[in-house]
Amino acid sequence: MTQTLTIRRPDDWHLHLRDGAMLRGLLPETARHFARAIIMPNLVPPVVTGAEAAAYRDRILSARPEGADFTPLMTLYLTEDTDPEDVAAAHASGLVTAVKLYPAGATTNSASGVRDFDRVRPVLERMAEIGMPLCVHGEVTDPEVDIFDREAAFIDRVLDPLRRATPGLRVVMEHITTRQGVDYARDGKDLGATITTHHLVINRNHILVGGIKPHYYCLPVAKREEHRLALRAAATSGDPTFFLGTDSAPHADPAKESSCGCAGCFTATNTMSILADVFEMDNALDRLEGFTSLHGPAFYGLPANDATLTLTRGAPVNYPAKIETGDGPVTVFDPQMPLHWSVS
Template sequence: MTERLTIRRPDDWHLHLRDGAMLRAVLPETARHFARAIIMPNLVPPVVTGADATAYRDRIMAALPEGMQFTPLMTLYLTEQTDPDDVAAAHASGLITAVKLYPAGATTNSQSGVRNLDHVRPVLERMAEIGLPLCIHGEVTDPATDIFDREEAFLNGVLRPLTQEIPDLKITLEHITTHHGIRFVREAEGDVAGTITTHHLMINRNHMLAGGIRPHYYCLPIVKRASHQRALIAAATSGDPRFFLGTDSAPHLDHAKISECGCAGVFSAPNTMSCLAQLFEEYEALDKLEAFTSLNGPARYGLPVNEETITLEKRDTPCNYPAKYHTPDGTLTLFDPTVPLYWHVLD
């Protein structure tokens, strides 16, 4: 049985770092294990222009503790007022790695997102021309659509027509949560890949709802049935280069999670690699872990793989990650994978 595993240093292809005190609290937890991350732009106000992205990148680097190495891969928040020339210039300069599409109202701080794709078509067409990827939160926001069906509805009603109309647009379907999403990526006519989160691999909606509501498992897209979870695990552990890790680690302070209208988001950056090693071992796929965490994403985004490595070691004693992390504004709770974790990331 494998007791120690060394892989290329992983990257996170979907990460929320927030800003201010929260940024300073959570950034070291990602930089400890991950070399790079696609940084989500849904701040208040959002990161819309190249100038916004430059300023945010500077704040991230200023918050990085001395001695740590980390590269933020910046994105722009797509709005119906986004200037195609500004996007192209930010891409040409090397400032941004992708543009993020939030359907307006789909998730945290998405109010400035897109309501009508026709209004952003010039931007999408320019992105297809220059090879700039579009990262998509794939859910409809129609209140008549059940929350557990919103990903499937988006795939059929929005994404499929988009891939047919602009087939050269490079799309990352983020945080896939259903077997419909997995099948869509595998059968897509256009240039489509997908990220899968740590928590959607580890839990399903029973963990969130059975025996009492657990607000720290509430996220968007919401966790689905166990059958969907099994489809995600099969894709992640398959070695298929179209699927790779995007943690969607999304910290919220406890008082914002545990409230009358709790925030959506799971903070998983610190224990992701331990979770994944344990899961991949359970499914006899430890030999595929490096592809999912460290190889497929760079290949998709046209970046070199990391030269550095990390080593994981399986021990008899479980990992001892803190349950709570502290900021000057309050505490936040680490994702609980529901089982003890025995794969330790070595310093």
């Protein structure tokens, strides 16, 4: 029997679009289903100022497919030299939605990130004054901390002290991957948390068992099964603290399939089908709209989309294994399960 589900059109609250040929090749994969997306600023060089964000936004808009209804929500890359007044002006103009904090060395193109958090305190205090959200990549980079423990250590060492020192600062814990991240986000004031599609599906076994699977390698890295289950419970709970941020992060296949492969899973193409199957398996289809379309806008103080998206359950959907771009092929995330929900 055919089954349909109509929801408000979703948004992606954490997205990498890259630039140039990669941007032009992959933006249609997001614009097909998503109305808006928070755009990550970790280009080379990074998007640090309002003027740079405006230029990047123009490049994104020029790459939109004809007739596409898609709005990029821009962010600024926080550095120790960021000007608080430039941030405030970019936010007041409507150009920039949030600021992104990368601890230096935490992930792809994060070398310009923050090492001394005291040096960014004036920016954070100004953001708290104007209600501008801080999007946080929550991992410490101390080489003595195991890669699977870096999120939990960041909460204790950095995030909790930072929030206590800056009352009123609105923080998005991006792409949480642990039970500790779920618990901290749920109990905090002025906190939201994004959860990716792939972290709902894979644990660290998918990366390592039977050989190294580079297209499942991401940062933060997938953790033990107990953490994946905690993420599933949070995403499907209906709790407005949690909302979708795919962290869809494309790299051309040669950059992934190498002796030092890049981190990132490309999920823009099939995210909505995967999520519908996940929520159905967890008896939570009635909560899918909240996770994908309502909780994020509410946290950011934006209206939910008026347009709708319809999912239909039927025979398994076939998605392309790769998307060709001018920078080379990009492999689409394989959830290793049949996807029964198609998008119309």
